Amino acid sequence: MHLGPPDAPISASPSAPRVPERGPGWTGVDAADAVLGLALVAIDTARRAGSLPLVGAPLRAVAALPGTAARVARRQPWVDELLRRGDRERREALSRADALARRVAPGLVDSVMGFVDVNELVRKHVDLDALAAELDVDAVVARADLQRAIDRVDIDGIVAGVDLQRIIDRIDVDAVIARANIQAVIDRVDVDAVVAKADLMKAIDRVDIDEVVAGVDLERIIDRVDVDAVVARADFDKVIAKLDLIELAEFVVEGIDLPGIIRSSTGSMASEGLREVRRQGIGADERVSHVVDRLLRRQERAPGQPTPRGRDGTAAPAAPSGSDH
Amino acid sequence: MKQPEDVSQNGAARVTVPTAVRSVQGHRAGIVTRTLAACVDGAVGVAAVALGYAGAVAAYFVLSPRGFSFPDPGFGVLFACFLGFLVCYFTLAWATTGRTYGARLLGLRVVNARGGRVRPLIALGRALLCVFIPAVLFWVVISRENRSAADVFLRTSVVYDWASS
Numbered sequence: 458m459h460l461g462p463p464d465a466p467i468s469a470s471p472s473a474p475r476v477p478e479r480g481p482g483w484t485g486v487d488a489a490d491a492v493l494g495l496a497l498v499a500i501d502t503a504r505r506a507g508s509l510p511l512v513g514a515p516l517r518a519v520a521a522l523p524g525t526a527a528r529v530a531r532r533q534p535w536v537d538e539l540l541r542r543g544d545r546e547r548r549e550a551l552s553r554a555d556a557l558a559r560r561v562a563p564g565l566v567d568s569v570m571g572f573v574d575v576n577e578l579v580r581k582h583v584d585l586d587a588l589a590a591e592l593d594v595d596a597v598v599a600r601a602d603l604q605r606a607i608d609r610v611d612i613d614g615i616v617a618g619v620d621l622q623r624i625i626d627r628i629d630v631d632a633v634i635a636r637a638n639i640q641a642v643i644d645r646v647d648v649d650a651v652v653a654k655a656d657l658m659k660a661i662d663r664v665d666i667d668e669v670v671a672g673v674d675l676e677r678i679i680d681r682v683d684v685d686a687v688v689a690r691a692d693f694d695k696v697i698a699k700l701d702l703i704e705l706a707e708f709v710v711e712g713i714d715l716p717g718i719i720r721s722s723t724g725s726m727a728s729e730g731l732r733e734v735r736r737q738g739i740g741a742d743e744r745v746s747h748v749v750d751r752l753l754r755r756q757e758r759a760p761g762q763p764t765p766r767g768r769d770g771t772a773a774p775a776a777p778s779g780s781d782h
Numbered sequence: 783m784k785q786p787e788d789v790s791q792n793g794a795a796r797v798t799v800p801t802a803v804r805s806v807q808g809h810r811a812g813i814v815t816r817t818l819a820a821c822v823d824g825a826v827g828v829a830a831v832a833l834g835y836a837g838a839v840a841a842y843f844v845l846s847p848r849g850f851s852f853p854d855p856g857f858g859v860l861f862a863c864f865l866g867f868l869v870c871y872f873t874l875a876w877a878t879t880g881r882t883y884g885a886r887l888l889g890l891r892v893v894n895a896r897g898g899r900v901r902p903l904i905a906l907g908r909a910l911l912c913v914f915i916p917a918v919l920f921w922v923v924i925s926r927e928n929r930s931a932a933d934v935f936l937r938t939s940v941v942y943d944w945a946s947s
Binding site: 731732734735736738739741742743745746749753755758759760761762763 | 800802803806808809810811812813814815818887888889893894895896897923924925926927928939941942944
């Protein structure tokens with residue numbers, strides 16, 4: 458069904474009766490129009506007749522008869538009974554019509570809406586912009602119980618359905634950080650309070666110290682340390698005071714075999730004259746060797762020392778020699 | 783028995799050695815030093831024989847004071863005792879400390895090819911060679927490695943060792 462504009466000509470409606478081109482013919486509508494035209498002509502004629510001087514008075518008297526009769530009849534008791542019955546019938550008829558309309562209307566409306574493109578209709582005939590401009594959104598929002606609406610929303614369900622990773626991938630974090638005033642954020646953070654609440658020991662337990670140290674360039678750090686300055690600041694007196702020098706001395710003496718040194722030095726160095734004889738002997742050895750090598754016209758000898766060798770003939774560390782006792 | 787370290791490696795003992803001769807410690811000794819040491823050892827042998835003779839005379843006097851007269855064993859017996867004493871003395875000294883008294887005075891030590899102590903059998907062979915053919919010592923003059931003929935045969939060496947003497 459198409460609802461055309463109200464001022465559209467009747468002939469434009471597809472359901473309007475068409476006049477056959479072969480000549481005039483009677484249709485139902487034509488008959489109704491003819492009856493209506495006759496009624497209007499009759500009324501007009503009666504009005505004109507009522508205005509005539511001689512004929513008007515009797516006609517008006519006759520026309521007034523039904524009203525007079527009605528007023529007289531209204532005063533009769535049986536008329537009241539008649540009115541009550543008519544009123545009851547009318548109310549029942551209205552009730553039935555209402556029930557009938559309630560049954561028929563949904564199906565009828567669905568049928569009608571099937572023929573009508575309501576969206577197109579609204580878009581074509583309703584100025585939505587004008588309506589929206591007149592809408593007091595503030596008042597609507599003020600009346601709305603937003604808290605209740607929020608309470609009815611399942612935020613967990615919404616968040617669970619959101620692909621956050623995809624959203625994060627689409628965010629340009631560098632640009633966000635570039636626009637953020639990090640310093641201002643840091644200034645607002647109470648670092649002491651954060652550290653006080655943090656379980657540092659637990660955090661440290663989770664850290665692989667060995668791996669951290671392995672990644673540290675200790676050589677570079679040591680190069681940056683001013684060892685001289687560190688030593689200059691050290692209080693060696695305090696360090697020495699903490700040392701057990703006697704125990705340290707005993708440890709050193711045990712390590713260098715001091716008794717052995719003293720014993721050997723007293724044995725070998727007791728006589729300065731003997732040491733001089735040894736020195737002269739070594740000098741004489743070298744001179745004799747030099748002379749003999751020159752006489753034999755060969756390169757000067759290099760006596761060297763016995764080469765310690767392992768069992769397989771390869772060079773090995775020096776083995777212990779005989780006892781010195 | 784205590785085992786001292788190698789002559790050149792004994793760092794603690796080396797501090798007692800004068801700096802000037804520290805560089806030759808452990809090197810093979812030359813003919814002069816070794817001859818001097820041999821002379822000292824010979825003197826030790828003579829002294830030992832003399833002491834032995836004196837002991838024998840004392841014992842003889844104690845046993846027979848009336849018929850006492852200085853015995854005359856003859857040069858041959860004394861010389862044999864002298865050589866026998868030297869063989870025993872050298873063998874014992876080289877197999878234990880590596881040094882005789884003469885070597886100790888001159889700061890020498892007899893070592894094997896590894897720089898260690900000489901085995902008793904080697905020490906005995908070396909003692910026999912040195913006592914009965916003392917001329918083997920003079921091969922040191924010719925040898926480019928300051929080794930005597932006994933050293934060459936028995937793969938031994940005589941080195942400077944002031945540190946442990």
